[in-house]
Amino acid sequence: MEAGSSARLRRQMATATLGAHRCRLSKVGASRRPPPARVRVAVRLRPFLDEAAGASEPPCVQAIDSSSLEVANWRNYQETLKYQFDAFYGERSSQQDIYAGSVQPILRHLLEGQNASVLAYGPTGAGKTHTMLGSPEQPGVIPRALMDLLQLTREEGAEGRPWAFSVTMSYLEIYQEKVLDLLDPASGDLVIREDCRGNILIPGLTQKPITSFTDFEQHFLPASGNRTVGATRLNQRSSRSHAVLLVKVDQRERLAPFRQREGKLYLIDLAGSEDNRRTGNQGLRLKESGAINTSLFVLGKVVDALNQGLPRVPYRDSKLTRLLQDSLGGSAHSILIANIAPERRFYLDTVSALNFAARSKEVVNRPFTNERLQLHVLPPVKLSQKELLGPSEEKRTRGCEEEDTGSLEPAAAPAPASQRFSPLQKLSNMDPAMLERLLSLDRMLGSQGSQGTPLLSTPKRERMVLLKTVEEKDLEIERLKMKQKELEAKVLAQEATEEEEKNSLSSVQSLSHRTVTVAKPLKKAVVMPLQLIQEQAASPHTEIHVLKKRGRKRKLKTLDNSEPQEEEKVEDCWELQICPELLAHGRQKILDLLNEGSARDLRSLHRIGQKKAQLIVGWRKLHGPFRQVEDLERVEGISARQMESFLKANILGLAAGRRCGPP
Ligand code: ADP
Numbered sequence: 001m002e003a004g005s006s007a008r009l010r011r012q013m014a015t016a017t018l019g020a021h022r023c024r025l026s027k028v029g030a031s032r033r034p035p036p037a038r039v040r041v042a043v044r045l046r047p048f049l050d051e052a053a054g055a056s057e058p059p060c061v062q063a064i065d066s067s068s069l070e071v072a073n074w075r076n077y078q079e080t081l082k083y084q085f086d087a088f089y090g091e092r093s094s095q096q097d098i099y100a101g102s103v104q105p106i107l108r109h110l111l112e113g114q115n116a117s118v119l120a121y122g123p124t125g126a127g128k129t130h131t132m133l134g135s136p137e138q139p140g141v142i143p144r145a146l147m148d149l150l151q152l153t154r155e156e157g158a159e160g161r162p163w164a165f166s167v168t169m170s171y172l173e174i175y176q177e178k179v180l181d182l183l184d185p186a187s188g189d190l191v192i193r194e195d196c197r198g199n200i201l202i203p204g205l206t207q208k209p210i211t212s213f214t215d216f217e218q219h220f221l222p223a224s225g226n227r228t229v230g231a232t233r234l235n236q237r238s239s240r241s242h243a244v245l246l247v248k249v250d251q252r253e254r255l256a257p258f259r260q261r262e263g264k265l266y267l268i269d270l271a272g273s274e275d276n277r278r279t280g281n282q283g284l285r286l287k288e289s290g291a292i293n294t295s296l297f298v299l300g301k302v303v304d305a306l307n308q309g310l311p312r313v314p315y316r317d318s319k320l321t322r323l324l325q326d327s328l329g330g331s332a333h334s335i336l337i338a339n340i341a342p343e344r345r346f347y348l349d350t351v352s353a354l355n356f357a358a359r360s361k362e363v364v365n366r367p368f369t370n371e372r373l374q375l376h377v378l379p380p381v382k383l384s385q386k387e388l389l390g391p392s393e394e395k396r397t398r399g400c401e402e403e404d405t406g407s408l409e410p411a412a413a414p415a416p417a418s419q420r421f422s423p424l425q426k427l428s429n430m431d432p433a434m435l436e437r438l439l440s441l442d443r444m445l446g447s448q449g450s451q452g453t454p455l456l457s458t459p460k461r462e463r464m465v466l467l468k469t470v471e472e473k474d475l476e477i478e479r480l481k482m483k484q485k486e487l488e489a490k491v492l493a494q495e496a497t498e499e500e501e502k503n504s505l506s507s508v509q510s511l512s513h514r515t516v517t518v519a520k521p522l523k524k525a526v527v528m529p530l531q532l533i534q535e536q537a538a539s540p541h542t543e544i545h546v547l548k549k550r551g552r553k554r555k556l557k558t559l560d561n562s563e564p565q566e567e568e569k570v571e572d573c574w575e576l577q578i579c580p581e582l583l584a585h586g587r588q589k590i591l592d593l594l595n596e597g598s599a600r601d602l603r604s605l606h607r608i609g610q611k612k613a614q615l616i617v618g619w620r621k622l623h624g625p626f627r628q629v630e631d632l633e634r635v636e637g638i639s640a641r642q643m644e645s646f647l648k649a650n651i652l653g654l655a656a657g658r659r660c661g662p663p
């Protein structure tokens with residue numbers, strides 16, 4: 001901005017206030033996630049500054065229609081280069097045309113808790129500041145947007161409307177890669193940070209609340225003066241720095257569920273994009289140009305990286321791009337206004353600005369509503385425990401406290417007590433489902449008018465009773481969870497013991513296969529082969545015994561080198577004989593289980609895991625009931641061997657459920 005004194009600016013802005021047309025914004029839309037939004041690009045051609053020059057030389061840019069233009073091709077003057085944008089504003093276009101056509105439509109998103117950015121780009125002297133700030137006679141985007149936004153938030157936030165709004169402004173410039181707070185020039189270079197949600201922040205940046213356009217002027221004009229003082233000293237500093245006006249719109253829902261939203265509007269007057277190799281800059285000016293070029297060069301790289309879908313977008317390579325992270329490839333509704341000049345001497349800068357604008361057109365942002373749930377209904381809690389708890393609980397609590405603090409005086413340890421019983425804390429930690437129920441109950445009671453009392457705006461005592469109930473429920477849930485954990489641990493321990501027993505049995509079995517000298521006679525359980533079991537089962541007259549002690553011959557080898565003397569010794573061993581009735585019973589039980597058991601029941605059988613249990617249930621659904629246990633072999637995924645070992649492992653256990661005959 002190249003305005004003179006702040007007084008002059010004040011006059012300009014005051015006139016701007018009067019001169020600006022009142023613009024109507026569409027109503028706030030529903031808060032749904034909008035589809036990805038492309039960065040919109042408008043090009044504005046300013047008129048010849050010198051009318052005489054305009055009459056003598058033809059403009060190097062020509063309009064084709066309201067969205068396209070052509071410029072002469074510098075490689076071949078017989079040809080023209082055509083560009084298509086979202087909008088093209090010719091030299092006769094007014095400030096209102098640009099504002100209403102390109103800027104105003106994105107402002108409504110701010111009231112939906114979304115971000116928006118307007119960037120003026122182009123070489124020095126092409127009309128960026130004119131477009132953004134304007135003159136008293138022709139106010140630009142900034143005064144128009146601020147007036148509309150403030151008016152809109154006043155209307156939408158009026159008493160009785162669902163949302164309350166507050167607007168704040170910050171104003172900064174990026175000069176030689178330093179972020180300077182124009183509302184507090186003494187603050188020095190500020191850092192740009194990113195929070196955990198990807199929002200770009202500048203800690204320490206002044207934020208002034210504004211409720212009217214006069215408020216805005218009060219802060220903006222002196223801040224612009226700060227810039228202007230620099231400009232007079234440094235000559236043209238204002239066109240060598242990026243000026244960023246940040247307007248934040250905070251909104252809070254008045255009724256449950258008390259949502260909070262925040263929309264940010266960046267209004268940016270970028271430094272001139274001219275090629276400094278041609279300007280003959282030296283010394284400080286060259287250094288400034290370097291900084292300007294760095295940030296604009298990185299801006300170009302960011303746009304290219306976004307267009308090419310590169311995994312790394314170099315936002316961090318300059319302060320400007322870091323700040324614009326939201327606006328380009330981020331969450332903002334962005335509009336780039338490329339300002340160009342008609343004079344021939346601007347030709348190369350014009351082509352380069354148009355090329356940058358054309359590349360920016362391809363960038364896609366993903367705006368979303370920046371919303372969170374905030375429980376602000378309760379004031380900071382300073383409660384006596386008596387109010388919170390019943391008498392018995394109070395006693396118990398005091399006991400705990402005394403134990404903790406070793407003092408009888410509750411006041412001696414107020415912090416832990418208030419933390420432990422703060423209903424606010426509990427409410428914020430509350431299960432969302434519970435909270436939702438609470439809030440809908442609140443809504444329901446609220447809608448009953450005077451008959452019902454909204455719970456969350458009831459007097460303190462009732463509110464506390466309600467919170468206490470919620471807290472008790474929480475405790476109950478905790479207790480149940482603990483109990484469940486204990487039971488699970490018990491089951492696990494039991495399973496582990498069973499597993500151990502099984503392992504020890506199998507190790508005994510494997511030892512029995514060895515042909516080493518046995519010091520003592522082994523007692524072993526011999527599981528009969530399946531065929532034998534089946535044969536026995538088939539013969540109803542077989543003697544009924546579960547276990548039978550039988551003498552058995554065993555070959556023993558001598559361990560010395562002498563002539564091997566093999567002798568047969570009779571040793572005691574246990575052999576299992578299962579009565580057919582028992583076997584039949586076991587088989588029937590298995591069959592019943594196979595036909596009626598759920599996948600979970602089936603898993604109680606040996607050798608049947610989750611997968612096999614599901615296979616069995618699936619087979620049963622397809623083919624109907626199993627006629628005999630051997631049908632198990634027909635289940636895909638269960639081999640004959642597996643079926644056999646399954647029977648061996650299970651039949652005994654299930655048969656043992658019924659005892660017959662002497663052991
Ligand atoms: P920049 O900020 O890009 O360096 P300025 O906005 O300062 O350029 O514009 C340079 C000059 O051109 C100023 O005197 C300004 O009033 C004038 N100007 C720019 N655009 C227009 C326009 N559309 N109509 C009339 N004058 C313009």
Ligand code: MG
Nearest residue numbers: 001128129239
């Ligand atoms: Mg300017």
